[in-house]
Amino acid sequence: MGGTLIIDRAQFIRTAKASSGGKNVIAVVKNNAYNYGLKFSVSAFLEAGIHSFATTSMDEALTIREMAPDAMIFLMNPTYDLEMVRRNDFHITLPSLEYYYKYRDDLTGISIHLEYAGLFNRSGFEDASDMVEVINDAYALPPHARADIAGIWTHFGYADELDMQEYEVERKMWLDLLSTVMNTGHTFKYIHAQNSASYARDGLFEHHTHLRLGIALYGSRPYATLPASDYEQSMTLKAPIVQLRHLRASQKCGYGGSYEPHEDASIAVVDIGYGDGILRKRAEFDCMINGRRYPIKALMMSHMIVEVDECVDMEDEVILYGNDLRIDEFTALGVGANSEQLGALNYNSLKKVIINDTGVYQ
Ligand SMILES: Cc1ncc(COP(=O)(O)O)c(C=O)c1O
Known part of the structure; x- marks a missing residue:
């Protein structure tokens, strides 16, 4: 999806x-x-x-x-x-x-x-x-x-x-x-x-x-010192979990074994990657699931590995950008200019949903 x-x-x-x-x-x-x-x-x-x-x-x-x-x-x-x-x-x-x-x-x-x-x-x-x-x-x-x-x-x-x-x-x-x-x-x-x-x-x-x-x-x-309330972000980018898995300590995963947990870990495999426009630098920071932040551990073309805990279910949505994960927050963290993060998003691979005034999805 x-x-x-x-x-x-x-x-x-x-x-x-x-x-x-x-x-x-x-x-x-x-x-x-x-x-x-x-x-x-x-x-x-x-x-x-x-x-x-x-x-x-x-x-x-x-x-x-x-x-x-x-x-x-x-x-x-x-x-x-x-x-x-x-x-x-x-x-x-x-x-x-x-x-x-x-x-x-x-x-x-x-x-x-x-x-x-x-x-x-x-x-x-x-x-x-x-x-x-x-x-x-x-x-x-x-x-x-x-x-x-x-x-x-x-x-x-x-x-x-x-x-x-x-x-x-x-x-x-x-x-x-x-x-x-x-x-x-x-x-x-x-x-x-x-x-x-x-x-x-x-x-x-x-x-x-x-x-x-x-x-x-x-x-x-x-720039980051301006009040966020004057610039409400209307965009959310989310992706589904395709698998929840457990890794043993030192069991590597990802290309070249890019992620290696120090102790046993639960991971979510998420259906979004750099092919969808997630910048590699963005993946150095957290995503959000059920209002809590979780670290992204590996980024691939169509997938992401997120370290999660027992609170996360398969049905949960993983938020990459939203009102609590603002584009400009990541700009301030050095991910890239606001327009660079937005410009990277892949319109061909991402599904687009507009919520109109009546709350109906178009
Ligand atoms: C010529 C020109 N004017 C205005 C703008 C708008 O700049 P901003 O997005 O910083 O408001 C741009 C953006 O790149 C631009 O190239």
């Missing part, structure tokens, strides 16, 4: 509302909405009052457009299929001056957001002067022949790193650049820079029209 991913839809919506604090949000739904499921997440976000979405994938953007004809859909990667963009009224990033001049004619009427590289430096303009050049160039063209300079944005590379000073530096660089570009007199409909961590640290910056949130909307704290 394998592992099951359960999402409580009503809680997902409550969390999306609570974590964005009533501000305008562009929901980051890339990578299958952090693996909560693109269609599920977009429909729940719409219900939570969020009507702007960002992704890196054209396929995901097309799926969102089918679901939300009026939504603002922002493609964060440089995009070259501009006919598709125009047909679907997508907004796209403008990653450089070179891109602008190369595609200027094709960009006519398309909504572009000027991207600042900043310290993150994955993509984008390096300084304000090139952005100002784009604005001046566009205004020199007749209105029907120019791109719609709808937005300006950046992404911080250090907002999640509380122990590093660089966030203050990149924040200042961005705010200085923004004020220079705004001095042109051009009005942007979208000014967005802040991810979950930056918003938690600073609130919404002045002049910014939107937050651009991912992980907080999905119920994980961007």
Whole structure:
């Protein structure tokens, strides 16, 4: 039967509302909405009052457009299929001056957001002067022949790193650049820079029209000192026990005899493994059965060995993630970023169950 991913839809919506604090949000739904499921997440976000979405994938953007004809859909990667963009009224990033001049004619009427590289430096303009050049160039063209300079944005590379000073530096660089570009007199409909961590640290910056949130909307704290009650996790990952066995002291089990109890032990063989997306580092920590924590002793492709006691029965469920075993708890323990743990989950092998408002399983 394998592992099951359960999402409580009503809680997902409550969390999306609570974590964005009533501000305008562009929901980051890339990578299958952090693996909560693109269609599920977009429909729940719409219900939570969020009507702007960002992704890196054209396929995901097309799926969102089918679901939300009026939504603002922002493609964060440089995009070259501009006919598709125009047909679907997508907004796209403008990653450089070179891109602008190369595609200027094709960009006519398309909504572009000027991207600042900043310290993150994955993509984008390096300084304000090139952005100002784009604005001046566009205004020199007749209105029907120019791109719609709808937005300006950046992404911080250090907002999640509380122990590093660089966030203050990149924040200042961005705010200085923004004020220079705004001095042109051009009005942007979208000014967005802040991810979950930056918003938690600073609130919404002045002049910014939107937050651009991912992980907080999905119920994980961007860093561990924030109160968990503000970021309720709507997802539970569980798996059944396929066998209860006893091992004698020093009787090894697992590949290469990876688990060897020092004394006689009871073990549960659990129907989930790294093939389902359980990170090896995650398996260094406990799972939960009947509200009690038990250590995972070995991880295989489709199975896990858990050391249990006489309280555990075959019918019991083994919880890998849940409200008492939060993704962000394991992030703080060094298992990997929140999005890394979520992104690893295997949608092909895990069964997915959505609990809807009436408690009925879909
Ligand atoms: C460009 C961009 N903006 C916003 C986000 C959202 O970040 P977070 O999940 O930390 O809120 C991401 C996530 O990777 C991103 O790549």
